[in-house]
Amino acid sequence: MRAAGVSGGSDNGVVYIVVELMSAGDADPSAPCVRAVPCQVDPVSGQVHADAPVVLSAADCVAWVTDREIDRPRWVWADTSVVYDFLLARGVWVAKCHDLRLSRAILSRAAWVDSSVFRAPSSQAEQGAQELAWWDGPTPVAARQDVLFDESHSEVTPDCVAELERQMRVLRTAGNGWRQRLSFLMALESAGALIAREMYAVGVPWDRDHHEALLREQLGERPAVGVRPAALEAVAQELRRLLDAPELNPDSPKDLLRALNSAGIPVTTTSKWALREHRHPALAPLERYKHLARLWTAHGWAWLDEWVSDGRYRPVYTPGGVVTGRWGADGGGALQLPRAIRGAARAGDGFTFVIADASQLEPRVLAAMSGDAAMAEAGRGGDMYQRIADAGVVPSREHAKYGMLGAMYGGTTGVSAQVLPQFRQAFPTAMAMVESAARVGERGGQVTTWLGRTSPPGVVSHPDESDDADVARERRLRSRSYGRFTRNFIVQGSAAEWAMAWMVEIRLRLHQLSLGDPTLSAPSLVFFLHDEVLIHTPVEWAETVAEVVRVSARQAGETLFPGSVVEFPVKVLVNDSYTDPKVVSQGVGESHGDLADHAP
DNA sequence: TAGTACAGCGCC
DNA sequence: AGGGCGCTGTACTA
Known part of the structure; x- marks a missing residue:
């Protein structure tokens, strides 16, 4: 078709x-x-x-x-x-x-x-x-x-x-x-x-009982309004004891920061990654507190009450809601569903889920849009980062991954900065494209995605002799920051275009399928997450749907980038609940969407 | 009291 | 590490 x-x-x-x-x-x-x-x-x-x-x-x-x-x-x-x-x-x-x-x-x-x-x-x-x-x-x-x-x-x-x-x-x-x-x-x-x-x-079929059991397990029984769940309050008490701060409200960053400093932990922010730099008996419980508090406030009983009805969670998406062209979400947190609660998405009787995500989508899109032959080659037949490491460009898969992230996001420190020269040498065309986009942004200019979506106008601010050092420094920082934005814009936005093309292909093919059997039990796209889709399907069609997903990925690549050799493999998993194909199917998922799928 | 800024964390 | 978001609570302003 x-x-x-x-x-x-x-x-x-x-x-x-x-x-x-x-x-x-x-x-x-x-x-x-x-x-x-x-x-x-x-x-x-x-x-x-x-x-x-x-x-x-x-x-x-x-x-x-x-x-x-x-x-x-x-x-x-x-x-x-x-x-x-x-x-x-x-x-x-x-x-x-x-x-x-x-x-x-x-x-x-x-x-x-x-x-x-x-x-x-x-x-x-x-x-x-x-x-x-x-x-x-x-x-x-x-x-x-x-x-x-x-x-x-x-x-x-x-x-x-x-x-x-x-x-x-x-x-x-x-x-x-x-x-x-x-x-x-x-x-x-x-x-x-x-x-x-x-x-x-x-809507996504949602098992309220399963979700509630999960909450009970981690938080205890549902508390009255305005009261912390028992398990959370217990951790709060432990924190007050360990930090010797009897009045501590761990929800208040200011309060918490003061208590941490008094306890001899020299941090200037209470963020998780800053705290991981230090050792103190209170830090493990604190991280646990933050995790539980988040689960309770953002995805607890109140979330269930508001967003799940008649056994369905209905995500509210806003296509074009993000400047880069990604979808946004409006209420319900469709784009932030924690992995921890995704298991509550459970297929109905006689149904199952086909879960698919595009592997290393952004680097592949970058390879295709820039026409970088070496980067395209690195993405052929498997894990792109591993192949970059195997080719000797960088010492390890981790180096390759962070190098790629640095190339796409504008990393300036650590491993990503360290491997930049190797990346420039190995992938000159792709690197030239992102670095050119960064320079345009630094000058206050605009860049476009593969299909022509245009970045918002930058702020042009010329140096002035009357500027003092601080002002000049501030302007440089802003300029660099906008350069990182435009650098990422062309990749993130073009990847969003690929994802839409993928999903549209899937939709039309699923519709073709259901034409042969115009009953209610047709496969439906029910959820989308940037480079991942969830399809609710009758069990007997699962393998067909999985194939639809793979064929659609190939078609999306050919439609967007005619003549390109870049591959867009997808990991596909068939499962009764929404689990992560990245984790569950290491190896297995690839064998679904494997080389045979890409053979001519 | 209502609206807003910020910090922090969830997702990609 | 570096880009994009939405949601929550706290803290502050009007």
Whole structure:
């Protein structure tokens, strides 16, 4: 299957259907609910030719498209989280969309386009300016489903067709190569938004009893509100005794720091890594206290009450929520679920999880985008860090790992700085790319990811003779810091693009699978963590799904980096609970996604 | 009382 | 070590 949803490089001939919700209706799929405007986009000018609007029910949405023999039109709407939630609740699955807000954010920051039309209304200045501001603002309360169609809140009626046309025109101010990449990026970002809402709708099967047993084991019984759990209070008491500080509140860093200093521990911060430099009988219990306190406050009973219902944990993702293009999370801590509680994610009866993560994704993306042949070669057929060590570039796997992290993050000390010269020599092309990105950032310039997402403008600050030494030093530090950011931006952001392409491929293939068996028991993507996905699937499809995950990784690499020899192996694990493929399947996981998978 | 800054730690 | 986040409690400001 060619992944139509991903190959958004060209929009020639694509039919766009602009969709707006027009009536709350009810859950009845036959009730009229959306106004749909079929459009064609002129490939040269970007002009949008709109047909007459049609009013559709949810049931119509699918049938109508089929009747018109349109294969997978691109649905266009202001906000995926508003319109798609509405459609999903009525059983409408959408193959691909164009999220106007997410796409506008990409285009309006992109270095390679002239986006002035987003800021300069051509006519009807007052009204026009308001509408332009609407597009850049947050989703208005009135558009959210909980208060949908509450007219009192909406002062501006956004014109989705007009916004689509603005975006298509802006896109065409980019050179041909960047136009295709940005177009692709918008397609990926929009598809990601679909996936994020589908994940929310499905949820991760979550075993409350298991989670509570885990809490009881470590913290004791659930305490009254505002009271420390017994086990935590016991550790606090022990700390007060060991530090000879009867009034100590270990939750107060200030209080704690004072107590530590009084006890003769010369630290200036109470952070875990600083304390590990010292020896004192209180430090082990303190680390234990911090661990338990975190578990209790962030992922304890209150978390369960708020985020798990009907046996499902529903992660709230915000695609494009991070400057680099990574997804963010909004409540529930979807991107910070501690390993310690992941075991509470348990597959339902007759189901299991396919857990997959991409091995050493960022270095591989760096190798591919820079075209560094040596780095690509180091990633062939196995553990990249081990192979770098084996090749004699550095003495050990650890050196290779920290060297790579230093290259991508801008490490200046320790092992990462120490092996920099060897890395420069062994991987000149890749190192030149990240170091060039760093220099651009240091000068206050902007860099872009592989698909053209652009870093925020840096702060340009020129030296001045009147500066004293401190000011000059501060400016140098800021400049270096921004350089580390832009250095990492190109890698982290491009890796996020790979991850989205991977997930979109997986989604379309899983959908193909379920077409053959249109029952409720289809495999679903339920969780995502930067370079890792969790799929809930009927047991009998687990191996098929595992293969889908591997094939999709290969396809994502080929789609993003055509002709590149860089491999993107994934570790795949089939398990009834959410455990870590990195830990559980050393060796085993690789044999799933092994060399045979990458053979021509 | 409400909002915000910061420290600290969870994840990648 | 170095990049990106979200969430929590404490401590502080308005």
